[in-house]
Amino acid sequence: MELRIQGLSRSYGSQAALREVTLDLTPGTVALLGPNGSGKTTLLRCMASLLQPDTGRLWFDGLPYAQNLPWLRSQIGYLPQELDFPHNLTPRQLLEYIGTLKNIPEADQVEHLLSTLGLESVADRPFGKLSGGQIRLTGIAQAFLGTPSLLLLDEMTHGLDVEERERVFALARKPSPGRLIVFSTHDPPDVERFTEQAIVLQQGRVIFSGKTEDLHHHIPGHHF
Amino acid sequence: MLIEMEVQFGGARLESDEQMYARVRAGDRTALAGLVERYVGPLLKFLTRMTGQPQMAEDLVQETFIRLLRYCGSSPQCFRPWIYQIARNLARDTFRSAAVRRETDYLPDEDQESEWMADPLETENLALQTSDRQQVNALLQNLPARQREVIVLRFYQELSLEDISTITGAPLGTVKSRLFHGLRRARMILEQEEVNQDERCH
Amino acid sequence: MKDAIDRLTDGLDETHRQALGDLSALAYLLESDVMPDPGQEDVARLLEALEPCLPVHTAPRRPRPPLGWLRLVRSQFVLFESSFWLSGALVLLLGLFITTIDGHELLPLAFVMLSPLLVAAGVAYAFRPETRTLGELERLTATSTAELLYARLALVLAFNLLIALLLLFLIWLEGPQVLLWRLVLAWLGPMLALTGLALFTTVRWGSLVSSLLPLGLWGSMVLLGWREALLHHIASGMTATSWLLVEISRSNPVLIGSMLACLAGIGLLILSGRAASSERQSWN
Numbered sequence: 001m002e003l004r005i006q007g008l009s010r011s012y013g014s015q016a017a018l019r020e021v022t023l024d025l026t027p028g029t030v031a032l033l034g035p036n037g038s039g040k041t042t043l044l045r046c047m048a049s050l051l052q053p054d055t056g057r058l059w060f061d062g063l064p065y066a067q068n069l070p071w072l073r074s075q076i077g078y079l080p081q082e083l084d085f086p087h088n089l090t091p092r093q094l095l096e097y098i099g100t101l102k103n104i105p106e107a108d109q110v111e112h113l114l115s116t117l118g119l120e121s122v123a124d125r126p127f128g129k130l131s132g133g134q135i136r137l138t139g140i141a142q143a144f145l146g147t148p149s150l151l152l153l154d155e156m157t158h159g160l161d162v163e164e165r166e167r168v169f170a171l172a173r174k175p176s177p178g179r180l181i182v183f184s185t186h187d188p189p190d191v192e193r194f195t196e197q198a199i200v201l202q203q204g205r206v207i208f209s210g211k212t213e214d215l216h217h218h219i220p221g222h223h224f
Numbered sequence: 225m226l227i228e229m230e231v232q233f234g235g236a237r238l239e240s241d242e243q244m245y246a247r248v249r250a251g252d253r254t255a256l257a258g259l260v261e262r263y264v265g266p267l268l269k270f271l272t273r274m275t276g277q278p279q280m281a282e283d284l285v286q287e288t289f290i291r292l293l294r295y296c297g298s299s300p301q302c303f304r305p306w307i308y309q310i311a312r313n314l315a316r317d318t319f320r321s322a323a324v325r326r327e328t329d330y331l332p333d334e335d336q337e338s339e340w341m342a343d344p345l346e347t348e349n350l351a352l353q354t355s356d357r358q359q360v361n362a363l364l365q366n367l368p369a370r371q372r373e374v375i376v377l378r379f380y381q382e383l384s385l386e387d388i389s390t391i392t393g394a395p396l397g398t399v400k401s402r403l404f405h406g407l408r409r410a411r412m413i414l415e416q417e418e419v420n421q422d423e424r425c426h
Numbered sequence: 427m428k429d430a431i432d433r434l435t436d437g438l439d440e441t442h443r444q445a446l447g448d449l450s451a452l453a454y455l456l457e458s459d460v461m462p463d464p465g466q467e468d469v470a471r472l473l474e475a476l477e478p479c480l481p482v483h484t485a486p487r488r489p490r491p492p493l494g495w496l497r498l499v500r501s502q503f504v505l506f507e508s509s510f511w512l513s514g515a516l517v518l519l520l521g522l523f524i525t526t527i528d529g530h531e532l533l534p535l536a537f538v539m540l541s542p543l544l545v546a547a548g549v550a551y552a553f554r555p556e557t558r559t560l561g562e563l564e565r566l567t568a569t570s571t572a573e574l575l576y577a578r579l580a581l582v583l584a585f586n587l588l589i590a591l592l593l594l595f596l597i598w599l600e601g602p603q604v605l606l607w608r609l610v611l612a613w614l615g616p617m618l619a620l621t622g623l624a625l626f627t628t629v630r631w632g633s634l635v636s637s638l639l640p641l642g643l644w645g646s647m648v649l650l651g652w653r654e655a656l657l658h659h660i661a662s663g664m665t666a667t668s669w670l671l672v673e674i675s676r677s678n679p680v681l682i683g684s685m686l687a688c689l690a691g692i693g694l695l696i697l698s699g700r701a702a703s704s705e706r707q708s709w710n
Contacts, residue, residue, distance in 0.1 A: 002254070050562055062247070062254030067482045074568040084559045086505070093504045100501035101567035101574070103494075142563060251481045260473055265463040272461065286475060293479040360459035378434065379456055385437035404442050407434060411452050418451075 001061045001075070001149040001178050002026050003047065008056035009204075010042055017042040019204040021056070025180055029172065031191040031212070032184040034201035040184040041081050043201065044152045047182065048078045060150065074102070077148035081155050083139045087128035091119050091138040094127075095145060102146040113141040117167050132159040140168055147176060153183035157190055169194055191215070241303035248292070249299065260289065266381060267311050273376045274315050276365045284314050305387040312373060312391055319369070366413055371406030374399055430457045490573065498569065498577040502552075506581070510551055514589050517544060521593045525600060531671055533600060534609055537593050538674060539648050542616040543641065544589070548582040549624040550637035572699040579625060579695070586617075605675055612674050615684030615691070620644055622694025629701045 008021040018039045032040050045051040047058065049069055058065040060072055085094060095110040104110075114123050117137045122130055130138075136159050143151055151172075157165050172181060172194070185191065191198055191212055198215050200208040208215065241262070247255035267288060271281035288311045300306040364372050373392065377383045385403070389396045430453035435443050464472075490498070524533045564574060590613065598606060620640040627635045655670045674680055 004254075048566065050565070059253050062252035062256075064251075064253055064477060064480065067480065068251060070570065073566045076566050078563065078566050080559050080562060082559065086560065088507055089504060097501050097504055098563060098567065100497055101564060101569040103568045139559075249481055253477065253480060256476060256480060257473055260469060260476070264469055264472060268464055269461045273459075286472060289472070289476050290479050293476060293481065356455065356458035357461070360455060363455065375434070375456075378436070379430075382433065400438060400442075403435075404438060404446065407446050407449060407452065411446065411449060414451055414455065 001180055002059075003150065003180055003182075004059040005047075006057050008043070008046060008053045008058065010039075010046060010051065010053045016204050018046070018053070021201075021204075021206055023199065023206065023209060025182065027178050027180050028197065029181045029183070029195045031195045031198045032182055032201065033186075033191065033198055034184075037203075038201040039204040040201055041154055042204075044078075044154050044182065044184060047150070048076055048152050049073055050078070075149045077143035077145065077151045079136075079139045079143045079153040079156065083135050085127045085135065085138075088126050090124050090126055091130070091134075091141070092123040094138060095142055098142045099145050104146050109145060113144060113171075116171050117141050118164065133161060133164050136160060137164060137168070140171070144171060147179075149179055151179065151181040151183075153181065155185065156183040157185055157187060165190075242299065242301070245292070245299060245303055256293075259292075263307060267307070270308065270376060270381055271311055271315055273361070273364055273380065274312070274369070274373060275319070276361050280318065284311060284318065287314055302387075302390075305383065305390045308377065308381065308383070308387075309391040309393075316369075363410060363413060367406055367409055370394075371402045371409065374402045375406050375410070378403060430454070495577070498573065499580050502578045502581050505578070506552070510548070511585075514544075514585055517541075517589055518592055521596055525596055531668060533593070534597050534674075535670055537590075537597060538609065538612050538616075539651075541586070541590055541593065541613060542620045543644055545582065545586045545617050546620040546624040546640035546644070547637065548586055549579065549621055549628065550640075552578045552582050553625075553628040571702040575625070575629070575699060575702045579621070583621065590617075608675055608681065611684045611688075612680060615687030616644065616647075618691025619687040619694070620691070622691035622698065625698040626694045626701065629698050 003023070003025040005021055005023045005025075008018055009016070010018040021039075021043060032043065034040050042051065046053050049065055049072060060068075060075070063072065065072060089097075092110065092114065095113065096107065099107070099110055114120050117140065119134065119137055119141065122134055127135060127138075136155075140153065140156065143153060157168060160168065172183075183190075195212055197210065198208065198212045199206060200215070239258070241259070244255045244259050248259060264285060267285045268281055271284045272278050275281055275284070288307065291310050291314070292307065364376070367375070370392070374388055377388045377391065378385070383391070385396060385399050389399045392399065394402070431449050434449055434453055434456070435446065438446075521533065521536070524536050565571070594606065594610065597609070620643070623643070624637070624640045627639050651670065655673075658669050
């Protein structure tokens with residue numbers, strides 16, 4: 001599943017968040033890097049069709065976003081940057097709820113995701129009583145529900161300890177032909193271990209897109 | 225993984241026109257880009273040679289693709305002659321409108337297939353053309369449209385006479401007849417031009 | 427050159443080829459006309475012009491089966507906190523309490539005047555400003571906004587219908603002053619109208635408007651009705667409650683108004699689903 005972006009721009013009032021972003025992404029895993037305020041979340045939200053760009057266009061698998069939203073949205077798994085779930089809900093309830101909306105017939109997938117991400121012990125505890133890392137893991141689990149073709153994960157490993165990170169990488173590395181994962185992160189080890197390709201944003205523009213191994217040559221010493 | 229544009233390897237097509245058109249009908253923009261890349265050049269050249277007007281030809285090419293996208297019937301079994309048929313009919317309809325009626329006889333009398341000599345006035349136009357393209361254009365425009373289209377589709381688009389029969393809606397025998405008479409007429413125009421040139425030189 | 431001549435005459439039989447004579451000059455001239463291909467910019471411009479004409483991708487959408495609807499409605503339970511169910515139980519208790527005071531007249535009146543508001547309040551609660559996160563995740567699923575809307579509404583309506591039926595049972599036990607079917611209609615009309623209004627305003631303007639508008643509208647009508655009752659009860663010698671009940675049981679305008687309110691409510695419910703669907707088509 002290819003994702004093509006052409007001339008994407010988006011502003012919040014007078015503040016430009018994205019400027020003329022053009023990308024062609026093919027199945028695999030792509031890391032989205034950049035300092036705070038570089039436009040990573042805005043770009044992911046545009047890709048998720050939750051934010052309409054001011055100018056520019058997007059196509060998913062050759063289909064223009066604007067004309068195919070209902071179908072497109074059923075192909076996307078999204079992890080928001082801010083996770084503010086209802087405090088009375090539990091992870092299991094949330095996954096079952098989203099699973100129903102995604103028309104997933106079997107509950108096995110929910111249980112499988114809970115166990116893969118190590119959430120079995122807290123599956124029935126309300127979000128109000130969970131740690132930030134556990135809430136983020138639940139967010140990741142719901143994104144993977146239904147094996148979407150396009151996974152957009154904002155701050156995928158934020159607040160996760162080492163073991164939790166390993167679980168997430170193990171889940172993301174499972175083969176899934178045709179799937180494209182785009183995730184944003186501030187951690188260089190995530191990029192080096194997990195992806196072959198990277199995109200770097202700065203002040204809303206793409207300053208690098210290509211292989212991870214070339215990243216340091218093009219942008220030496222850059223800290224994300 | 226990150227690609228700048230689609231590439232066709234060594235000119236070989238990875239997907240048939242029919243498969244690509246099926247994807248276009250499903251809303252696939254990539255497939256549309258592929259079809260456009262394949263046919264915009266050939267169609268533009270065909271329509272330019274038919275109309276003699278590059279700007280009009282560009283408009284007709286766009287309209288051809290729009291017709292393709294809006295088509296509601298069942299997909300054609302053979303895409304290539306079909307797209308040329310659409311383009312050709314559009315050109316014909318455009319010329320039928322009063323606004324672009326020209327002196328050139330667009331609807332020739334098929335029965336008058338006797339020996340024909342080009343009018344000297346017509347070949348003078350040929351002589352005035354400076355470039356090869358202009359000469360060819362002038363020559364083609366001196367042919368009745370039904371003969372012109374057969375020659376263009378055969379020589380430049382390299383379509384078979386059977387395909388040309390499908391495109392023009394004329395029986396195969398009629399297509400052969402038009403080709404024969406068109407070539408003969410074109411040859412005579414050229415010979416007359418050579419004679420005229422010799423006369424001018426002396 | 428031979429290739430060019432062959433291209434010209436391919437398909438003609440030998441007799442005709444010979445009759446055409448030497449075509450080399452013609453073939454040479456025609457071959458000299460080499461038209462350039464259109465540039466990449468021209469192609470890109472053409473593509474841009476064609477894109478709006480691309481058919482919309484219509485992936486086959488299977489209609490949700492009845493069991494699927496049941497599953498969807500059941501899934502909405504998790505979004506209703508226990509306070510919602512308790513408030514319904516409190517209303518029932520209130521009904522029982524009113525029965526002890528005056529089950530004959532006061533209960534039917536309270537039923538007609540107050541219970542439509544309950545449903546509107548239920549709708550406003552069901553579509554309260556949820557956490558932004560959950561709302562966004564709901565959009566990125568195969569379930570349309572309209573389906574979600576109706577599933578959640580079905581839950582609210584079912585719960586309120588249950589309470590209403592229990593209250594009607596109490597009224598029936600008390601031996602009402604008014605025919606039950608007229609009472610039900612006088613309740614159903616405003617209930618549907620207020621529900622439709624609450625849902626429509628939620629979809630268009632958010633749940634704050636949806637909670638205030640029906641409350642304000644119905645509250646005004648109740649106050650006006652009560653004012654009329656107070657004005658008339660002295661003249662007629664009846665209590666205000668009795669006068670109102672008589673009006674509900676006999677007044678044809680009230681009957682017709684209730685029927686029209688039913689239709690208006692159903693219309694607003696349908697419009698809400700369409701408005702929600704069109705919201706989904708757009709980006710935001």
